[in-house]
Amino acid sequence: MTEPPHPTGLANTSEKPDGVAPADGPPAVELRDIWKRFPGVVANAGAHLRVRRGSVHAVLGENGAGKSTLMNVLSGVYRPDEGDVRIDGMAHHFRTPADALAAGVGMVHQEFRLVPSFTVAENVVLGACERIVRRSAVELAVGALAERFGLATEPNRPVWQLSMGERQRVEILKALWRDARILILDEPTAVLTPGEADELGAVLRHMADDGRTVVFISHKLHEVMGFCDEATVLRGGKTVAASLSVADTDASELAGLMVGASPVITERPPLREAGEVRLEVRDLRCLDDRGLNGLEGMDLAVRSGEIVGIAGVAGNGQRELTQCIAGLRPVESGTIHLIGEDRTDATPRQRFADGLGYIPEDRLGVGLAPRLSVTDNAVLRTYGRHRRGPFLDSGAATSHCRDLVDQFGVRTGPLDEPIAGLSGGNLQRLLVGRELVDGPRVVVAAQPTRGLDVQGVKAIQDLLVGERDAGAAVLLISEDLDELLTLADRLLVIHAGRIVAEFDPTTAERHAIGEAMVGHAVPVDDQVANR
Amino acid sequence: MNEASLIGLFEATVSFGALLYLAALGEMIAEKAGILNLGVEGMMAMGAVTGFVVALQTGNPWVALVAAVAAGAMIGLLHGFFTVVLGAEQVVSGLSLTILGLGLAAFVGRGSVGEPAGAEMVSVDWGPLSDIPWAGPILFAQSPFVYLAVITGFVTWFVLWRTRLGLAVRAAGESASTADAAGHSVVGIRLAAVATGGGLAGASGAYLTLSLTPQWADGIVAGRGWIAVALVIFGAWRPGRVAVGALLFGLTLALKTRLQTFGVDFSPILLSMLPYLLTISVLVVISIRSRNRPSPAPAALGIAYRREER
């Protein structure tokens, strides 16, 4: 019978080492004073983490707080610049994920690494099986392992037939097959339905009861409250609250810790009188890439001369919303009106003709074509204008491009070279410039300052405010709450495919916004009354 | 049409089928690992000429076979080097190797055209089994290559679907990054697979000059390398189905010269178009059905893998 490899010699037993009350053992995981820097950003600034053996421990934080980086350090993907990593009290210096696995640390990533045409069993044992693979024996062994942990699965089913929840179970099984004592899960419930999420919670509890340790990254507070023992909160690369016992805290407190309570003091551009409604979305519904619900009855309106910001945790429908407005995603029901005209089914070109400027989240790949030249990218939406019969007036195109580059301060090499060499900031300036150069009447900007340096961020923000001042209706979607609070005239919060709250950025409390973002109901009198 | 000519037809079907099967198995292995090898025709030519020349020199057909396999494998490794290590386009590298292989084979064999064979693979004598009516001459009086082809088929199936190595190879062809993450060397796997593919193509070529038509001439492969490529697709990348396809395509090859003796008034040339047209049809059907389920084609086929590029 085929058995999984036993690096620690503890597999296939149901011993519970220190189990539920391990006050007498070293913590399963201890990360101390971890620093990790990347070009231009400090991802972890002295973060720490302490996880009790046999517990389910959540790591919380907003996007960019440093959670994924810290987990990557723990699982051997990154090497910390400073700090130590201790597993069961012993110091380790992981050089590769394989080293971490050998020490019993297995990670389940958000993007699954599975071969769709292989069966569950084949995926689980890939890279960790005997020389001769006896199919039935392997399937039996995998099935037994799955049952032991309550991960219902059919070992001989091809993975492509499985739902996301089932695929995740296969990923967990992979780690268990390699005898991971410490399991790290990155946003595991992001891809699950609520029912599947509950099942996962039960599985994690089961594993903890078995003496294993589970660490998971999450945004979803009710799940954290529901099946974790302890939580650690990160913000700005640091640990702001360590190993809080979940029983002793509540969602509000955790939300507050995640977003911080200090008010942001920045210059606000002067408020203007908003004009007529330029962009109106009514009861919009659409599907996401997996065929599940993307938008579920989205309503919003943006007027000329205002910036409406949308705050929310990634994956709650922001991407689907912008794609529907731009005409890149089919709408299941509901309407989209641009400047009073129904454009629900219009092509992207038609919407552009109406005066829509779209700054997509995917800079390279949708917004810009990496292998094409700067000029080619600059005229992507307007090349029709430079036609002379069948010909494209390349002189006119180039000078249009040059104007754009000058006006928006894009630093490039020769204009006929591929844009792939440009820095993120310049790519974004090019993209934004292209969309804004004609003075659009509606601007939809998705994560426009993501990944940019300070100057780049300021430049893009100034451009957006400039558009607003010129009378455009601007819809700004951002993961940076500070940015939204600074720029937006109205702030909406998106959660699970619809708008769940509206705030006045000048008076809102961050902590209330944070709670809305994570789906925690907010009392009505904290919201600005609808106009 | 009489019994003897029918037996002759089936015998030839098996012979040609084995020729195609050997080369197709090699191609299948390479494609299962993710490498499209359009150099089969050139590798077969090199195997053919190497086998012939070495047989002339040594008088030993088995040594000649080994040499032919080595020649094919080396060209396969070249293809692997350019595509896997350097990341060049698989189509371009493969076709260039066909051109190179055909040219090199013509060059090497230029002095041996028309020479009588130095050694031949004599048909295996199965004793009393060869006397069974029908089955005897068809199945039990064939060249050793035929049995080699059958054994290779089984071994290929076993390795690919019943061993750790085979799992790794298939993973490399479906999702190279997953295979990489599982700790396998995608580069190593693909190089080995394409070398094996070349070796089997070389063996197939040697079959031509050491057994089937024991002589060398420029152009002896006559497009059968392309049939082998077609065969892999026709058989949906499974050794069993490829075997069935090999017999089918082998039949069309055997019929080419025999249609007249059977009194059939159908142009053998038009008949010889059949394998290619059938393959296109199968491919269209596969593509249509792939809208709802994964295609039987290895998902990473033809795509270069570079870990650093994200």
Place this chain on the structure above:
Amino acid sequence: MGRRAGRPVLVRREQVLRGGQPLAFGIGLAVALVVGIVLLVGSGHDPMRVYERMFEASLGDPRAWSVTLNRAVPLGLAGLAVAVAGSMGLWNIGAEGQIMAGAVGAAWVARVGGEWPSPLLIAAMLAAAILGGGLLALGPAIARARIGVNEIITTLMLNEVAIRLVQWLVHGRWKDPDSHNFPLAPMLSDNARLPGLFERAHVGVVLAAIVILLFGVASSRTAWGYELRVAGSSGATARYAGISLERKILTVLVLSGGVAGFAGGIELSGTSDRITESLSNGFGFAGIIVAALALMRPSGVAAVAVLFGAVQIGGQSIQTMGVSSSVSTILQALILFGAIAAGVLSRYRVEMVAGDTTEVTS
């Protein structure tokens, strides 16, 4: 600090080496010539004399040039066909068959219009040739555009079908009654042959040059060429710009087939004097190499085609010295390999990475 077993890894250069591709081409040529020397010496010939003879026969005097240019025509047109499809990321491996289909179309018109005045007849033949090639590519084009069927295999298979079609015609209904044991199609009548240009070159050289120029201009200066570039670069971006991928795929593949068919028509009417099953003579496959070396750009195709034409013609000429013409085939393949290696090195550099990390720090 642990093992430091280094292994070489290819890392993308920040800046592609300028002049990379022509340089790579030059290196490829040099590598091929060197290996050729080895082969020739190994088989008992004097490499310098052989190369000299090859050069004289292909580029030595106007007559040589004329023969070389004739040879460059089908190579260049096939290369153009592949390049046009290649600029959108599509592979037309069927040029070999499309050339044949074009020749069939042209030959059919020649048979039917045997009495027509020459200019009309030739124009009709060439039009039929373009149609023939385009028709052969239509099936793969539709299959790819509508269902996503891989065009590499479909076009490849149709090569063999088209070649056999010619065989069937030549053995059957198109067989010259005067050729008894050896089936041959009858020779083309004089009014079906392309007029001469200079020395042995025919007008096809000018026609091919015009077509290549046309495509060169179209791809770099027209809106159509622009849309092709966008579609080839990124499907999502193309959708965003309002470009219909399906239509582009269809038109590009059929056009590619038409260009290859045109090559077949010219080859029939200019060089060959009758349709034979060896008319396409590997031009279709060589065209893929020509296009690859020209980086799928029409502007490079002409130059590479002339070079390959020279190598091929030179190769034929050395047979009288007792050297196998396969030397030229080998050289052509080697040029490509050398160029591939050099091309890769112009875009990537080799770095030693410590064997025990998976993390890339840059």
